[in-house]
Amino acid sequence: MVMSTSLRRCGRRLVFSVFNNREFSTTCQGSKVIQHHEQLQETGKSLNLCSAINQALHIALETDPRSYVFGEDVSFGGVFRCTKGLAEKFGKKRVFNTPLCEQGIVGFGIGLAAMDNRAIAEIQFADYIFPAFDQIVNEAAKFRYRSGNQFNCGGLTIRTPYGAVGHGGHYHSQSPEAFFCHVPGIKVVVPRSPREAKGLLLSCIRDTNPVIFFEPKWLYRLAVEEVPEHDYMLPLSEAEVIREGSDITLVGWGAQLSIMEQACFDAEKEGISCELIDLKTLIPWDKETVETSVRKTGRLLISHEAPVTGGFGAEISASIVERCFLRLEAPVARICGLDTPFPLVFEPFYIPTKNKIVDAIKATVNY
Amino acid sequence: MALSHLKSSSSRSNLVKPLAAAFSLRRLISTSTDPITIETSVPFATHRCDPPSRTVETNPQELLSFFRVMATMRRMEIAADSLYKAKLIRGFCHLYDGQEAVAVGMEAAITKKDSIITAYRDHCTFLGRGGTLLEVFSELMGRQGGCSKGKGGSMHFYKKDSGFYGGHGIVGAQVPLGCGLAFAHKYNKDDAVAFALYGDGAANQGQLFEALNISALWDLPVILVCENNHYGMGTAEWRAAKSPAYYKRGDYVPGLKVDGMDAFAVKQACKFAKEHALKSGPIILEMDTYRYHGHSMSDPGSTYRTRDEISGVRQERDPIERIRKLILAHDLATEKELKDIEKEVRKQVDEAIAEAKESPMPEPSELFTNVYVKGLGVEAYGADRKEVRAVLP
Numbered sequence: 198m199v200m201s202t203s204l205r206r207c208g209r210r211l212v213f214s215v216f217n218n219r220e221f222s223t224t225c226q227g228s229k230v231i232q233h234h235e236q237l238q239e240t241g242k243s244l245n246l247c248s249a250i251n252q253a254l255h256i257a258l259e260t261d262p263r264s265y266v267f268g269e270d271v272s273f274g275g276v277f278r279c280t281k282g283l284a285e286k287f288g289k290k291r292v293f294n295t296p297l298c299e300q301g302i303v304g305f306g307i308g309l310a311a312m313d314n315r316a317i318a319e320i321q322f323a324d325y326i327f328p329a330f331d332q333i334v335n336e337a338a339k340f341r342y343r344s345g346n347q348f349n350c351g352g353l354t355i356r357t358p359y360g361a362v363g364h365g366g367h368y369h370s371q372s373p374e375a376f377f378c379h380v381p382g383i384k385v386v387v388p389r390s391p392r393e394a395k396g397l398l399l400s401c402i403r404d405t406n407p408v409i410f411f412e413p414k415w416l417y418r419l420a421v422e423e424v425p426e427h428d429y430m431l432p433l434s435e436a437e438v439i440r441e442g443s444d445i446t447l448v449g450w451g452a453q454l455s456i457m458e459q460a461c462f463d464a465e466k467e468g469i470s471c472e473l474i475d476l477k478t479l480i481p482w483d484k485e486t487v488e489t490s491v492r493k494t495g496r497l498l499i500s501h502e503a504p505v506t507g508g509f510g511a512e513i514s515a516s517i518v519e520r521c522f523l524r525l526e527a528p529v530a531r532i533c534g535l536d537t538p539f540p541l542v543f544e545p546f547y548i549p550t551k552n553k554i555v556d557a558i559k560a561t562v563n564y
Numbered sequence: 565m566a567l568s569h570l571k572s573s574s575s576r577s578n579l580v581k582p583l584a585a586a587f588s589l590r591r592l593i594s595t596s597t598d599p600i601t602i603e604t605s606v607p608f609a610t611h612r613c614d615p616p617s618r619t620v621e622t623n624p625q626e627l628l629s630f631f632r633v634m635a636t637m638r639r640m641e642i643a644a645d646s647l648y649k650a651k652l653i654r655g656f657c658h659l660y661d662g663q664e665a666v667a668v669g670m671e672a673a674i675t676k677k678d679s680i681i682t683a684y685r686d687h688c689t690f691l692g693r694g695g696t697l698l699e700v701f702s703e704l705m706g707r708q709g710g711c712s713k714g715k716g717g718s719m720h721f722y723k724k725d726s727g728f729y730g731g732h733g734i735v736g737a738q739v740p741l742g743c744g745l746a747f748a749h750k751y752n753k754d755d756a757v758a759f760a761l762y763g764d765g766a767a768n769q770g771q772l773f774e775a776l777n778i779s780a781l782w783d784l785p786v787i788l789v790c791e792n793n794h795y796g797m798g799t800a801e802w803r804a805a806k807s808p809a810y811y812k813r814g815d816y817v818p819g820l821k822v823d824g825m826d827a828f829a830v831k832q833a834c835k836f837a838k839e840h841a842l843k844s845g846p847i848i849l850e851m852d853t854y855r856y857h858g859h860s861m862s863d864p865g866s867t868y869r870t871r872d873e874i875s876g877v878r879q880e881r882d883p884i885e886r887i888r889k890l891i892l893a894h895d896l897a898t899e900k901e902l903k904d905i906e907k908e909v910r911k912q913v914d915e916a917i918a919e920a921k922e923s924p925m926p927e928p929s930e931l932f933t934n935v936y937v938k939g940l941g942v943e944a945y946g947a948d949r950k951e952v953r954a955v956l957p
Binding site: 273276294295301327328365366369536537538542546547 | 736797
């Protein structure tokens with residue numbers, strides 16, 4: 198079990214029951230690069246999410262001489278130490294600091310990628326991505342389309358840490374994924390654990406479309422699990438059922454999954470069997486896996502940290518209602534951040550906590 | 565803490581000195597406004613303008629108040645550091661110690677009718693604008709008594725009644741706002757100017773150049789103040805900027821490079837800049853300064869620079885030590901009396917912290933206020949759209 202083994206280590210804050218590792222197997226059929234979970238385990242080393250990302254970046258730079266890592270402070274290792282040791286190993290020509298200019302960083306990355314390079318850009322916090330919004334939405338996402346496929350920036354991957362950390366305040370806590378899910382032409386990926394992060398990041402870097410990779414900064418140090426040392430990729434646009442159940446389907450991504458997982462344990466104690474799905478890729482997303490699950494359970498709950506209105510939960514909800522209208526036994530529930538700016542002292546009220554999710558699970562099941 | 569308040573409190577203190585024209589004899593320093601002339605530390609470097617005079621006029625009262633205010637700022641930031649480490653301050657916290665001369669010198673040259681807008685390193689600018697220690701510490705700890713009612717935290721200090729437009733968390737984003745403030749000043753013909761502060765890291769943001777063009781195009785009375793502390797987070801200026809001569813960055817906009825560790829050089833430059841801005845539009849002031857702390861609390865500040873460099877600046881250029889030396893050289897107070905001021909300041913800071921800790925946390929309902937204008941009637945949804953639903957207050 199991915200999350201619980203890792204999060205148990207943080208002791209008092211998160212209490213988990215111990216699960217068999219196999220139950221949370223990282224499914225990886227359908228791609229020849231991907232090893233089976235059992236094999237991954239054999240060679241695995243215990244890593245936190247930050248180190249797993251670091252390892253992925255090492256592999257990306259090692260395996261492709263035309264790959265580059267750049268962003269604010271990355272050559273020193275970055276503010277979260279995710280790019281530690283890269284500049285020393287691969288040189289300042291391939292791993293370099295940029296000035297403080299997000300718009301410039303992404304625009305530069307698009308140009309670099311347009312000449313068949315792998316541009317791995319870091320935006321220091323997802324909250325700082327907005328100066329680059331124009332470049333992402335108007336330049337990166339539409340380059341292929343408007344040039345009639347003459348040009349593209351498929352080699353561009355933007356890594357950026359997102360989400361609450363307990364005390365980040367207004368500008369170090371936001372989850373802006375939904376803004377980018379409104380933009381055809383880019384992919385949005387969010388990993389939930391170290392092993393997932395490494396495999397998904399390598400897939401993103403090698404994907405032939407521009408990708409935004411949101412890293413759950415809350416889990417950088419907190420999530421620890423066995424991560425294979427070798428080069429492996431996990432498929433994009435493939436969701437994963439990380440816990441099987443029969444009464445209700447829970448869909449989430451990134452750090453929120455660990456909260457939802459705890460809610461599943463609590464609900465189970467009350468006799469409710471929850472199926473938990475990690476969406477992993479938000480756009481283009483795996484509707485089939487979610488649909489299959491909802492057809493089985495007849496109920497759906499979506500949870501994310503971003504405000505509920507216009508969040509990506511709305512899109513999932515609408516799509517599933519379209520597909521499973523006659524199978525649904527209760528309205529789709531969304532347990533999300535509130536419709537307020539991300540608060541400082543009120544963070545505990547704002548975030549979609551375990552208890553909020555448990556309440557909604559009960560309300561939906563007893564509808 | 566307002567300058568005026570500090571002056572009055574210094575008059576209550578024991579700094580009673582005999583009076584003499586040649587300063588050889590002691591006098592009542594707190595009330596004396598007899599002029600003293602002081603030379604700025606280094607000449608101003610200029611870009612497309614003539615430099616202001618290096619000779620600055622001051623008086624004992626101002627010198628002592630500079631000392632007291634800067635000592636307060638320094639002590640306040642050190643205390644904030646401890647409070648952060650004790651986890652009483654959460655969120656992000658960027659400290660200003662080392663850069664005090666900029667806030668103090670600027671304030672001495674302008675009035676509260678002029679507006680100031682800055683980035684997230686805003687505690688001391690707020691204090692200079694007349695904020696109180698209690699408001700500072702309450703806000704830092706997220707209490708009701710804070711200057712933003714505890715809803716903003718370290719990066720979001722504001723003081724409307726004295727033209728302090730805050731407190732902005734996104735690097736460089738406040739500079740175009742400063743142009744808007746300046747336009748309003750110009751349109752209202754109120755003979756006031758806007759000071760838009762930013763750091764050397766922010767100087768590389770695209771919006772800065774947009775702001776420069778707009779303000780020059782429309783002759784806006786805006787002063788772009790680059791507080792060059794030489795490090796954008798962990799990156800030395802020369803690694804991030806092709807030209808670290810930020811005062812020349814405006815090309816067609818005149819600029820002045822100022823010793824930002826010398827409060828009187830800052831004062832002189834700001835006075836000059838205000839006159840220039842009112843008459844002929846924008847000007848850049850590059851304040852050559854230094855921060856002793858790391859960029860924020862998560863940066864120890866010692867990985868990208870040497871300890872020798874930091875202690876060298878402390879010894880050679882410290883803004884408070886400069887004022888202390890001036891006071892002693894002009895025989896306006898004894899070393900002991902200055903030490904007493906520092907002790908007094910320390911006590912005020914401690915008292916403010918104790919009082920701030922008593923201030924309650926904001927009411928939970930405040931989570932939903934100020935999202936839109938009051939009474940707009942917008943419905944907000946709770947975590948679950950079905951269970952929690954409220955009309956925003």
